[in-house]
Amino acid sequence: MKAVRIHKYGDESVLSYEEAPMPVLEPDDVLIRGVAAAVNPVDWKIREGYLRQMIPYDLPLTLGWDVSGVVEDVGARVSRFKVGDPVFSRPDIQRNGTYAEFVAVRESEVAPKPQRVSHVEAASLPLAGITAWTSLFKAGGVQSGQRVLIHAASGGVGSLAVQLAKERGAWVAATTSGRNSDFVKSLGADEVVDYQKVRFSEVLRDMDMVFDTLGGEVQEESWKVLKPGGILVSVISPPPEDRAKELGVRSAFVFIQPDAEILKEMADLLDKGRIRPVVGAEFSLQDVVKAHRLSQSGHSVGKIALYLGMP
Numbered sequence: 001m002k003a004v005r006i007h008k009y010g011d012e013s014v015l016s017y018e019e020a021p022m023p024v025l026e027p028d029d030v031l032i033r034g035v036a037a038a039v040n041p042v043d044w045k046i047r048e049g050y051l052r053q054m055i056p057y058d059l060p061l062t063l064g065w066d067v068s069g070v071v072e073d074v075g076a077r078v079s080r081f082k083v084g085d086p087v088f089s090r091p092d093i094q095r096n097g098t099y100a101e102f103v104a105v106r107e108s109e110v111a112p113k114p115q116r117v118s119h120v121e122a123a124s125l126p127l128a129g130i131t132a133w134t135s136l137f138k139a140g141g142v143q144s145g146q147r148v149l150i151h152a153a154s155g156g157v158g159s160l161a162v163q164l165a166k167e168r169g170a171w172v173a174a175t176t177s178g179r180n181s182d183f184v185k186s187l188g189a190d191e192v193v194d195y196q197k198v199r200f201s202e203v204l205r206d207m208d209m210v211f212d213t214l215g216g217e218v219q220e221e222s223w224k225v226l227k228p229g230g231i232l233v234s235v236i237s238p239p240p241e242d243r244a245k246e247l248g249v250r251s252a253f254v255f256i257q258p259d260a261e262i263l264k265e266m267a268d269l270l271d272k273g274r275i276r277p278v279v280g281a282e283f284s285l286q287d288v289v290k291a292h293r294l295s296q297s298g299h300s301v302g303k304i305a306l307y308l309g310m311p
């Protein structure tokens with residue numbers, strides 16, 4: 001099968017579109033013929049070797065951890081899926097990924113594909129959607145009527161987080177550049193702060209939750225806008241707990257895991273038209289270098305999709 005693999009860590013020149021062996025199915029695995037994958041910042045972070053201490057990969061490694069496609073085969077213990085089922089998944093990041101014609105994924109990490117959207121749109125949801133859902137609802141406990149600030153709201157995670165928080169009934173403030181302000185408003189944000197013109201910590205206050213997708217100075221400034229007892233949730237670096245205590249607020253760090261239950265909830269919201277996928281760019285698998293450059297620029301809008309082939 002064709003796949004994009006890396007044989008060593010490095011810049012985008014290490015991405016190799018090549019012939020790779022078919023995945024070997026474990027008894028609990030579903031073999032998915034991928035129609036579309038998506039590019040996430042973690043893909044180029046792994047490519048560069050930033051996560052090598054945390055996850056000691058055996059190279060070569062197939063990158064990519066979002067997929068939408070059709071079940072091609074099932075392992076001996078698989079009971080919920082059969083050949084031909086349309087499915088989507090955010091597979092285990094410790095295994096070979098989805099920049100490939102076929103990928104083996106544990107049954108527990110797979111969910112039926114939402115019906116109202118294309119495979120390209122469905123592939124844009126799992127990793128970013130699980131991140132937004134886990135951060136807002138599981139770590140952040142966001143409820144109807146609360147005030148939430150979402151950073152980088154025009155990005156892959158942020159564009160879903162705005163929609164999910166609004167769907168839950170929260171009042172949503174968001175940061176992005178002026179170029180993307182109207183887009184973020186169209187996702188439902190109540191107040192949009194152009195980070196290139198205004199310091200968000202000077203115009204926002206009394207937040208129940210801040211969702212930090214940027215880290216560094218943005219995380220540092222975010223403490224200032226929380227109300228007493230509010231929570232700062234980061235997906236970039238653990239906000240210091242002693243700082244939170246000192247300020248009378250809470251903090252959490254999220255590093256997501258595969259979660260088919262969240263995928264089912266999101267598929268349901270999509271099929272009911274309550275949230276929408278945002279695919280800002282689409283590339284073929286052969287053009288993965290362009291897709292990585294765009295992701296690494298830090299200024300892509302919504303998700304970057306990779307088209308893999310016909311179902």
Ligand SMILES: NC(=O)c1ccc[n+]([C@@H]2O[C@H](COP(=O)([O-])OP(=O)(O)OC[C@H]3O[C@@H](n4cnc5c(N)ncnc54)[C@H](OP(=O)(O)O)[C@@H]3O)[C@@H](O)[C@H]2O)c1
Pocket residue numbers: 040041042127128131151152153154155156157158175176177178179180195213214218234235236254255256295298299300301302
């Ligand atoms: N811990 C976890 O489990 C986990 C899971 C998923 C993602 N993440 C991390 O979360 C981060 C976000 O992921 P993503 O997929 O959403 O990234 P992304 O799609 O690449 O985000 C790009 C967006 O960020 C916006 N942006 C850049 N600088 C900004 C600033 N200073 N203020 C406000 N917005 C800014 C850009 O808007 P403009 O072009 O308008 O500037 C752009 O639309 C990544 O670092 C990723 O690795 C962590």
